[in-house]
Amino acid sequence: MGRAPCCDKAKVKRGPWSPEEDTTLKTYFAKYGTGGNWIALPHKAGLKRCGKSCRLRWLNYLRPDIKHGGFTEEEDNTILTLYSNIGSRLVVHSTSSFFIILIGRATLPLKNLLLLVFTEWSVIASHLKGRTDNDVKNYWNTKLKKKMQLMENMASTITNTSCHFSPTPTLQSAPTADSIYFGTSGFSTMNYQHNSVAQTMVSDPNQFPLARLMEVQEQVTTSGYSSFSATSSSQEFLSTLSPQISLENGYASWSGSGGGEEEGFIVGLGSDPSADIVMDGFGIHEKIIGAGGDMTTINYSSLAGNVSHINSSLGFYQSVAN
DNA sequence: AAAAGTCACAACCGCCAGAGC
């Protein structure tokens, strides 16, 4: 037999809060606080709500220091960084749970096992002024989880990998001081090595929208070379990754410069809401919806100050005015 | 214009930890 519920669900109001209820709760709270007991609060305040519901409404919405509205890129990065750190604990907990089951020959309900795998949203939220754990959790589940998965998939795919595109990308747009564009009539195959084993990936146009353009973020130019470095503090969360990018001899390649988990390929994550970030066999792309139709770009950014280069004699690149 | 699909987020649910008795 389970626990008795904290309140009689038949006698309390549920669902969205009305402005009047919000006012009642705020007024009561301003005068008396919780009175040390959330369960008794609704009765004292004259609200037909469960005490837990009142508590959640106050903590997640009515508190004066709550910050409403969209998350900034800086907040995105904080969450991603903290999730990465805290996420390592998931392995420990899930693994130990697994061994508890094996060694003890005990049968734990699946839900109990899953409960051992916790994320500590409140810890992450405590680093973001005015954000609640519920905010962070919702935001993670709807947006950032996808972003993180793309990053992990890409890092996993290209670790110890170099890729050769065919046909060769060619310059598609006039270079500017900030960016240059490369493109092809459509990448049809990608030859690459994974852990020293040669691989060929053939794209299926029905499954993978073919890359048309690659955008290379650029900060410093010298004769014949482009240097890549961090372009935005908002991308600092990626700084533990150390990719190198090069475009030379008719192909594009990239590789991690570190070891283990820190290897990876960096993509620029734009804040433009009209841009969806997608991954295909060739990398992560930002699908920009333009007035003239869809245009797919790849945004390569090296963030750790690693210098890569483009061979200007191959037609990929022309001298760029500073 | 309408239906279907997707997204964002408020709210709920069930469980656990710890305090108090």
Next chain:
DNA sequence: CGCTCTGGCGGTTGTGACTTT
């Protein structure tokens, strides 16, 4: 020591708004 109760937490659901077909 064991029980009850409350606060707190993460997972999940419900629903309205928005977008796409």
